[in-house]
Amino acid sequence: MTSPAPEARAISNLPSPGSLAAVVRITVARQLRGKRIWLFVLMFAMPTALAILVRRHAHLYVPDDSATALLHVLIPQAIVPLTALLFASSLVQDDVEEQTLTYFLIRPIPRWAIYVAKALGAVLTTSALAALFMTSTVAAIRWGVGGFGAPELAREAGVLTATSTLSMLAYISIFGLLGLLTKRVLVAGVGYVIFFEGFVSNIPFLIRHATVLFHARVLTVRWLGLDGGPWSIDPETAPAASVSLACLAVTSALFLALGAWLFSAREFRVKTPEGG
Template sequence: MRQHLHGKRWLVISALFSIPAALALLVRFTSPDVPPRGLEFLLGMMLLPQLLIPLVALLYASGMIEDEQEEQTITYLLVRPLPKWGIYLVKFLATVTTTVALTAAFTALAFAAIYVGSGVPFAEWSVRLAKIAGLHSLAVTAYCSLFGLLSLLTKRALIVGVVYIAVIEGLLANLPFGIRLITVIYHARMIAYRSLSFVVTTPHMEEDIAAEAWQLNLREDPQLLLHPAASTSFTSLAMGTIACVVLAAWLCSQREFHVKTPEKA
């Protein structure tokens, strides 16, 4: 955890995570008629989980082992009587602890920027905050397991990860095709939709903004019987996370690590 929090990386990530709160304040000052729940959806359920959370997970998880090699500190870990898979698991736990703490804290900051002074009772939006922060924590854990595995499969984990975020999680997960069943964000959305209401009420109409944005065809499938239940989505994320962690730990135990040595004068 000390490795994750030193240097400029956490400052850059904190700046990225502050964007939703800054946008919320900007919108509230310039367009005070925007419904708070609509703003919550755009920032808390679109911007954060679709872009910022996977990106932060990628920046942290892709460097779990690579950073140790670049800084030539992995030797001190390998000379100790510790199994390589154990080293990976501990570094994964440190990564998850760091990313979950940052995710929860800045999700709360975004909600405060959206709701404080809006007239919505704290008892109402604090419950939504708790559920969405928990959901974001589940998603960032799944992303960390995936990108941690990816970092052991390729040296270009950052590039491959960015492509994965943009194409798989960003594009294909928004289309009504079967491939979205293997994405993190789709299952996170199904849990959110089945446990929270995203109906926005205006003086002229009521609109389920999540159903439209997430391509959920309520006219033909009003009960969403063609989509997984919340428990199924939770199990899928949990099992996928465990599978990625176990496979990554095994790969780490089989790998021979080569460290850089100072060049002779």
């Protein structure tokens, strides 16, 4: 009996950490180059700029009002999901357009692992942007007001960055799967963001428990001790933090697994220099 070829054994086994790290590194480098990254920077910098303008020109400055509008509405309800959509929509398509997908597919790495590593690379990039500009926005809103200093900044920005990262992971998993199912991923994704995350998540009925934003807000309310009134979240009846964490984790894992399976089963038509 002959033993399997070395390449066949390598592909069938679990991928090495070094191989996965290489895919993640290439994905992050691709996401950070070109003009598109500046669009994301402008999107995330907008809340900081608005916070500075409001603080400087408001007749009666109330930090909590700015925090609610920017940190708890604009960023989690619009900027985070739209950024995840733009990153996830190019997760595979960029490699097809730039003729680099074949490089990944011929490597001794399972196809499902390539997809997971690329998704994680996108999460790392978007989460780093969120952490940077979430911290700057919190500082622009609260620094120096009522004794707000470095410890308070670290706590609030840390919690908001954590909830944004969990949201990014869920959104990229969802939109990555959408990108494999339809070429109109941007249209479908924007529809999802407007309807589910913008409308359904704010309806005080059980259906909003199926949205990412609802559980991200529950975590924010629990961890920062906020009044959930603006979003009709009653701490007495809302899910526990562990439940919302589990919901976000299961959602991310489910859609990431479905995307990895579809990526493994699907055949991609890769462009060649001759246009074939």
